[in-house]
Amino acid sequence: MSLPPLVEPAAELTVDEIRRYSRHLIIPDVGVAGQKRLKNARVLCVGAGGLGSPALLYLAAAGVGTLGIIDFDTVDESNLQRQVIHGVSDVGRSKAESAAASIREINPLVQVEIHNTALDRENVREIFSQYDLIVDGTDNFATRYLVNDAAVLLGKPYVWGSIYRFDGQASVFWAEHGPCYRCLYPEPPPPGMVPSCAEGGVLGVLCASIGSIQVNEAIKLLTGIGEPLVGRLMVYDALEMSYRKIKVRKDPNCVLCGENPTVTDLLEDYEDFCGAVSVEAQVAVVDSTITALELKEWQDAGKDIFLVDVREPAEYDIVRIPGATLIPKGEIISGEALAKLPQDRQIVLHCKSGVRSAEALAALKAAGFRDAVHVQGGVLSWIKQIDPALPAY
Numbered sequence: 001m002s003l004p005p006l007v008e009p010a011a012e013l014t015v016d017e018i019r020r021y022s023r024h025l026i027i028p029d030v031g032v033a034g035q036k037r038l039k040n041a042r043v044l045c046v047g048a049g050g051l052g053s054p055a056l057l058y059l060a061a062a063g064v065g066t067l068g069i070i071d072f073d074t075v076d077e078s079n080l081q082r083q084v085i086h087g088v089s090d091v092g093r094s095k096a097e098s099a100a101a102s103i104r105e106i107n108p109l110v111q112v113e114i115h116n117t118a119l120d121r122e123n124v125r126e127i128f129s130q131y132d133l134i135v136d137g138t139d140n141f142a143t144r145y146l147v148n149d150a151a152v153l154l155g156k157p158y159v160w161g162s163i164y165r166f167d168g169q170a171s172v173f174w175a176e177h178g179p180c181y182r183c184l185y186p187e188p189p190p191p192g193m194v195p196s197c198a199e200g201g202v203l204g205v206l207c208a209s210i211g212s213i214q215v216n217e218a219i220k221l222l223t224g225i226g227e228p229l230v231g232r233l234m235v236y237d238a239l240e241m242s243y244r245k246i247k248v249r250k251d252p253n254c255v256l257c258g259e260n261p262t263v264t265d266l267l268e269d270y271e272d273f274c275g276a277v278s279v280e281a282q283v284a285v286v287d288s289t290i291t292a293l294e295l296k297e298w299q300d301a302g303k304d305i306f307l308v309d310v311r312e313p314a315e316y317d318i319v320r321i322p323g324a325t326l327i328p329k330g331e332i333i334s335g336e337a338l339a340k341l342p343q344d345r346q347i348v349l350h351c352k353s354g355v356r357s358a359e360a361l362a363a364l365k366a367a368g369f370r371d372a373v374h375v376q377g378g379v380l381s382w383i384k385q386i387d388p389a390l391p392a393y
């Protein structure tokens with residue numbers, strides 16, 4: 001299915017622009033008309049992280065006239081392995097500002113609009129309505145559903161991508177012409193089921209593989225060439241080096257874009273909809289949560305505690321809290337590791353951020369370990385509050 005171009009052509013290209021974009025201009029399908037459409041285009045990139053980095057670089061180089069960047073985060077050293085729009089001197093700087101500076105260096109003809117804020121239900125309509133097309137480079141389910149719902153309600157197309165370890169996916173969601181994200185994934189996965197890249201890792205170059213597909217699709221939509229990935233899901237496996245295309249149908253029962261929609265406005269709370277942790281874990285942590293500072297005090301006071309690190313071995317190798325024994329969450333949830341845990345000592349669980357340890361705590365309590373507690377904020381809190389010299393990862 002080919003679709004008409006999203007954007008009308010700009011009036012003209014300057015001599016500078018003709019020189020700069022000559023390799024586009026001589027492609028018959030793009031030509032001067034296509035380049036003028038790119039010049040007139042307004043594209044918003046949600047997130048200047050793993051996917052946003054290559055996407056913004058190539059959108060800028062391609063001559064998209066106006067690029068919006070929305071990101072509230074700052075550049076961290078652990079971003080540099082894949083977020084190639086940022087450099088060493090940008091660590092600590094706003095990602096949106098840092099990305100804007102790189103774009104100006106690559107192509108000063110691009111107008112950059114910075115939204116140095118978190119996307120939420122209050123600002124999403126106003127921000128999205130300023131753009132022709134959205135490129136979604138977010139890494140969490142709450143924002144993904146927010147992006148999808150806002151795009152459908154506003155009638156905007158968007159190019160979606162997601163990455164994890166060696167696997168990537170991409171598609172174009174445009175309810176007017178095909179399915180939306182909810183047609184593909186009606187419900188968010190159960191909390192804790194799908195780890196984020198921060199928890200599970202991502203091969204840096206995978207960002208370029210998927211980000212470049214997103215830019216490719218964006219250019220096709222803006223200029224009206226080729227067959228956009230509407231109604232098709234691209235699935236990439238970097239280890240197999242395979243690309244598969246899976247047909248995605250519009251779901252007539254989709255609560256958002258189906259025949260009888262029940263979601264007719266943005267949800268009140270997307271975090272709530274996606275649930276950071278399960279209900280069991282939410283119950284388990286009540287009155288059973290300590291801070292990193294309290295853990296340190298217990299250790300310094302010589303309290304008899306059994307400290308369990310529920311992360312994965314690779315994470316334990318990077319950084320660990322002194323005295324912690326590694327027992328990955330999966331072994332606790334399955335019950336396999338319960339015999340390793342002492343009945344007569346205070347058990348303290350921790351993970352990287354406090355999500356996995358909360359799930360493990362729920363499993364321990366269900367198995368009768370009533371006094372067990374977990375550390376709020378996990379290793380990251382420990383590093384922040386106790387030992388900033390350790391590497392945050």
Ligand SMILES: [Zn+2]
Pocket residue numbers: 179180181182183184251254255256257258
């Ligand atoms: Zn739908």
